[in-house]
Amino acid sequence: MRGLGLRGAAGLLAVLLAVSLAGCTDGEEGEGRLTIGLLLPSRAVPRWEKSDRPLIEKRVKELCSECRVVYANAENDAASQRQQMTSMITRGVSALLLDVVDPKALRSSVHAAQREGIPVVAYDRLAEGPISGFVSFDGxxxxxxxxxxxxxxxxxxxxxxxxxxxxxxxxxxxxxxxxxxxxxxxxxxxxxxxxxxxxxxxxxxxxxxxxxxxxxxxxxxxxxxxxxxxxxxxxxxxxxxxxxxxxxxxxxxxxxxxxxxxxxxxxxxxxxxxKPFRLETEAAAAMAVALARGNDVESLVTTTVDSPTTEDVPAILLTPTxxxxxxxxxxxxxxxxxxxxxxxxxxxxxxxxxxxxxx
The missing domain is CATH 3.40.50.2300 (Response regulator)
Structure with missing residues (x-):
């Protein structure tokens, strides 16, 4: 796995913007809004509520005027996150951004999303099961x-x-x-x-x-x-x-x-x-929007990673300071x-x- 330096990140963000805006037309609004589910793990770490959530919501709206974000916080409880994810799957979200509390405990939920045709992007933490992408900093x-x-x-x-x-x-x-x-x-x-x-x-x-x-x-x-x-x-x-x-x-x-x-x-x-949260949130928002529209993410990613269950997950790994x-x-x-x-x-x-x- 290799990280992406700040200079490379600037170029990446330009690509993310171009790819995510591609195919966005006024006509899509008439076909129904796209919905991206955002599941964050806790409030114990201030960044989730103060940085990640507002930055993701803002960037999704910038990239996709017909998209909306539905949000849930698991309060560090895997059972709660499973219920939240089930609720989002049931309501038919277009894509999920999952910052997983416990990868093993949420593995069955990721499979449930796949069965319903809902792509899952693992955000910040690598989830298990058939995820469609991973965005994080190089741990x-x-x-x-x-x-x-x-x-x-x-x-x-x-x-x-x-x-x-x-x-x-x-x-x-x-x-x-x-x-x-x-x-x-x-x-x-x-x-x-x-x-x-x-x-x-x-x-x-x-x-x-x-x-x-x-x-x-x-x-x-x-x-x-x-x-x-x-x-x-x-x-x-x-x-x-x-x-x-x-x-x-x-x-x-x-x-x-x-x-x-x-x-x-x-x-x-x-x-x-x-860890420049703006870079991470923009990459995650772009990946989620692309998948919600049914596009692939190969042009967005910089590397691949292996989880305990899935090999060669398309990934963006950013560089911390x-x-x-x-x-x-x-x-x-x-x-x-x-x-x-x-x-x-x-x-x-x-x-x-x-x-x-x-x-």
Missing amino acids: ARVGRLQGQTLLKGMGARADGGGVVMVNGDPSSPNAAWYEDGARAVLRDEVRILKSYDTLGWRTENAHDHMSAAISDLGPNAIDGVLAANDSIAAGVISALKSARVTPLPPVTGQDADPDAVQRIIKGEQYMTVY AVTRETIGRTLIRDGVYTVDQICTPKLRPACARVGLTR
């Missing part, structure tokens, strides 16, 4: 970025130091993808002292894991923490602060949540992984993800000024 590269940046943050302690890994939810295929990428970087450089799986990617579960690690190992044994995403990083940092660990060891993250960006500015979290205090301005601010005013509250302005974030 192995996410993990490698986390590992590489953590080692940089650890400095001299990266030579044989001790790291705690607080991974994602094992029901998510991305969790293992990220962990494998991180371990490939860390295993020859540091000692993995503890490794935990975090059900639901929940902050409180991560807090419990980190508290247990501190209790078992002692605070001075922990030189760095590989936290799989920003929600997990929040729990890790909360536990470290509760245990009065000073100075805080470098802690990784992912998703560039606004709270995480502020923690990075304050020096509590060392890094996050920025590591963000630290020094690079917030030329990544998140430059790309319009946040403004300086959104991140630099009055209390944070002195810290923001020290890293060059001013109005």
Whole structure:
């Protein structure tokens, strides 16, 4: 599998726009509206509701005036997502964008959609069953970025130091993808002292894991923490602060949540992984619109991936970026993800000024 860099992404988006607009005529409105079902996994990770959903809805409407999006959030419950998917299949949606809670639990629902002639695009997480496409960021590269940046943050302690890994939810295929990428970087450089799986990617579960690690190992044994995403990083940092660990060891993250960006500015979290959501949502919207119209997606995709059930799934894998205090301005601010005013509250302005974030 290979990712797509930002320069390549710009070219890809031009292709996505051209292909998705092809065949869109005023006459299609009279034949009935096309409907795209969007199923997101939870509200525990802020990006789903704050970024992915509105960006997908906006892009679908831009690409296809006769299309509408119907939406459901599974609240991290596979049974709820099965019911939501069944409801969308029953109402006869034209295509489904599925960010799966549990690939095995939803496999039968993907088969049910296929039987009804409804194509399914796996969004962000690789679903099982006969999916028609996959759009995500390169998960192995996410993990490698986390590992590489953590080692940089650890400095001299990266030579044989001790790291705690607080991974994602094992029901998510991305969790293992990220962990494998991180371990490939860390295993020859540091000692993995503890490794935990975090059900639901929940902050409180991560807090419990980190508290247990501190209790078992002692605070001075922990030189760095590989936290799989920003929600997990929040729990890790909360536990470290509760245990009065000073100075805080470098802690990784992912998703560039606004709270995480502020923690990075304050020096509590060392890094996050920025995944330009606009690129992912635009690629997913284009693929869903093409399939809803009965077109194939070969001209859109950049590679193929294999799931546990399906080989050669057409895929778009985008390239993530590591963000630290020094690079917030030329990544998140430059790309319009946040403004300086959104991140630099009055209390944070002195810290923001020290890293060059001013109005």
